[in-house]
Amino acid sequence: MLTDELLQPLAFGIWREASGGIARKGDTLLMTDPGRPMIGVVSPKPVDLVREFGDLERVLRDKLCFDSASRALYYEVGAQAITWASRPALASLRMLNTDSSLAGELADILDLGPAWSVGVHLVQAEGDVLSPDWWHLELTPSFRSPNNTYRLTFVCRKPDRSRILSLADNIDGVFVRVIERVEREHE
Helix, strand or coil, X not given: CCCHHHHCCCCCCCCCCCCEEEEEECCEEEEEECXXXXXXXXXCCHHHHHHHHHHHHHHHHHHHCCCHHHHCCCEEEEEEEEEECCCCHHHHHHHHCCCCHHHXXXXXXXXXXXXXXXXXXXXXXXXXXXXXXXEEEEEEECCCCCCCEEEEEEEEEECCHHHHHHHHHCHHHHHHHHHHHHHHCCC
């Protein structure tokens, strides 16, 4: 909501910027980051996220005459989840990294005993983390309960709005398929 203070004219060279969470509707949070620059919607429920993002774009277009779809350099979805394992998560992830000389060398540097490389961290083969076309997926056991749960972190940024919104809408299914595939290695 705009207050009288925010509506006052600003002196030359002074800018007030809102950053972080700037509005909330239920569990959904509207975020800004002028340093990137970006606006975003954060929600624990993918269906709410996609719906509220559509509502946000409509408000920007209809009330502020800003067509974000034509001006956006990229769209980004970020998701984190902790999910139950149907097989021992730590053992399943160890099966993927059984021969890592780097893990042994790093363990030697730490001087804390032998080590395994546990988990998967995938990044897009081309491009870099700052490009508008990038993704990464990280899968580890949840170390609070490493035999029963996985922790997934996923970030994907693409110029294609519909691709990102579809991915956001189906992220639960994507995570399920990732876990199912990892656990097949442990059969």
